[in-house]
Amino acid sequence: MDERLSDTCLAARVATLGDRRAFDRLVRKYQSRLRRFFLGQTLGDAQLSDDLAQDTFVKAWQGLQGFRGLSSFSTWLFRIAWRVLYDYSRSHRPTSDIDAAAVSRRAARATDAGLSLDICRALALLRPEERVCITLQLIDGQPINKIAEITGMPQNTVKSHLRRGKERLADYLRKNGYDK
DSSP: OOHHHHHHHHHHHHHHHOOHHHHHHHHHHHHHHHHHHHHHHTTTOHHHHHHHHHHHHHHHHHHGGGOOSSSOHHHHHHHHHHHHHHHHHHHTOOOSSOOHHHHHHHHHHHHHTTOOHHHHHHHHTSOHHHHHHHIIIIITOOOHHHHHHHHOOOHHHHHHHHHHHHHHHHHHHHHTTOOO
């Protein structure tokens, strides 16, 4: 069975019958991808990533009647994740004088999640829009058109964020001893 069709069938079972087992299958299928996405956005904060992923699945469960199948389930789910992240970021805006030690501690925790300290530090230098585009493309493997759907940004804006983000990442890594 086609993966998209399978997800759509599972989502329909949840929406129409309240089938918790079908939803559990969707959660198991997407929880790692969603957690990876949030780890990239939170610079490796595993606890916060888990909390944001849980919020995303709760909102997905509550809103599944609104899923029309016009896009893939994963695009719909990541669109919810983007909104959860956006809402979290708005309510927890960092001050302009971010404590470097706090960033280092968060980045060090990322090592446990499989991200290197240097990559986390490099990601911390990116603007949030660049970081989400980079994370969705390089870590989750999303194509530009899907990133545009998830974030609500025009494709050319996504391309610009990717280009600038990759340039900043490459510059940081070169300055810290990594070869091309």
